[in-house]
Amino acid sequence: MHDAPAFTAFPLDRGELLRRDAGALAALAVRPDARIAPFWRLKPLVREDGGAPAIAHLPGDRFEHASTEVVFLGIDPAGAPVLAAALDAEAEPAGLVPSARFMELREAAAAGMDAGEASILAAARSALAWHATHRFCSQCGAPSTLAHGGWKRLCPACGTEHFPRVSPVVIMLITRGDHTLLGRGPSWPERFYSCLAGFMEPGETIPDAARREAKEEAGVVLGEVSFLMSQPWPFPSSLMLGVRAEALTEEIVLDPLELADARWFSRAEVEAVFAGTHPLARAPHPVAVAHHLLKWWLESLR
């Protein structure tokens, strides 16, 4: 179930040509085979039915609810349209689907939701979070409107087009000999350690960003940086860029605003972390790319 990080198995054709056709989109959205995933406060509606959480869709021809935004997510392999709708209600809407409830996507993914469904909800959550925080034009301050099935906003006042934001983040498997550097943020739950990470800035290559973050957060100087894997992370809309980096220095100088602790873990310690027997640290959850970077490293040492 967790051979890959979460949210990396998006199964729909995004149908970009369709997005340009408002009439076709409106017709798609009310088809009986259209599936609409309701969200409330960025939490998707899920059924549990005694097993892993699954999307509690509503069919397009029976969806009647005040929605702030509806986003067209794509067409599934059987030809059915899939959409997401942000419900407007102040109080949590009840009774939409019997026995379903609104659940944080992170929680649903960690509880074993199907990888394709979790990936659909990830794209939806990022798009809906973008709408929720971009209702006004950054260029002129006027209210903007949703367009292109939710993949654009238009400003009727100044004409600016806005597109959903994706924020690249470097996340680093930093190694020195058979040790790797893990840290924990000041507000993290107890015993959580993970790979260091940070948002990329304008004007940086991926290695530039990795070098800056390792230096800033932990005082560690990096040598070679190479790319390993990417993951969309919908909290709210990051692109995780997993890299491997060789440390040239060992001494750790913490930036206390960024990290409460950072330390070098030997391979044997990381194995204990994964086995749940390390006294200090627990492993990053398999939904997170850090889990897979560390697993990759353990396997590469064998």
Add this chain to the structure above:
Amino acid sequence: MHDAPAFTAFPLDRGELLRRDAGALAALAVRPDARIAPFWRLKPLVREDGGAPAIAHLPGDRFEHASTEVVFLGIDPAGAPVLAAALDAEAEPAGLVPSARFMELREAAAAGMDAGEASILAAARSALAWHATHRFCSQCGAPSTLAHGGWKRLCPACGTEHFPRVSPVVIMLITRGDHTLLGRGPSWPERFYSCLAGFMEPGETIPDAARREAKEEAGVVLGEVSFLMSQPWPFPSSLMLGVRAEALTEEIVLDPLELADARWFSRAEVEAVFAGTHPLARAPHPVAVAHHLLKWWLESLR
């Protein structure tokens, strides 16, 4: 000079800790050794002096000009602060530095500007372009204010923090046997062909985005996708993610909104393109990552 794509040689320490200290920043900016790079309408001021364009800096203690935004770019290896300032004037400001002029950064980089200087201007241009288009809070529509030396904006009305946008773009060396796929946009100058590219969307991995773009723009289905190199591209603030992809299909079906033409070029043809002897196409400029993807491919075939 062009062994790497442009804008990949940023030589400053970005001094993120300093950014948090408004008093220290204000003192840095007026030091005699501080260098301020003026911009007007996103064009940097450059000297030519008969050679390649170079930044026409003003010293911090002599910089007196109405500026909309000043961005702290970092500290150079000699300890001197480097900043950029967007000049407010309606008409092009003259006489700031004798014989200097405002020039498009793309033009300056193509004319052989030092790689470190071009990279400094790239970070500056992206940050200044972000300020110019984000003077209002996307959350509530109120005017926002510059903070953290230009690496943040704050909304005094609703308290939202905004950070400079970096938009990831996949750019693809698509190959099939000894052929590669190049295309040209509908508005491109004559004979310009390059690798296909497109903005990533929320919910995508890098291979997802490559597959979607190749299918949408040219109807080509991709197999394996692997990462090659990244480049910041300051027009206005992209992160180019150069990938190699194997095509599983050959037939080209153009999306005429995206491409005026796309075709398969053999290795011999790409060599002719670089030699300037191809009847149809000219090579992407060495400032662009596409140039380096194609060069990498030619060399990998040797």
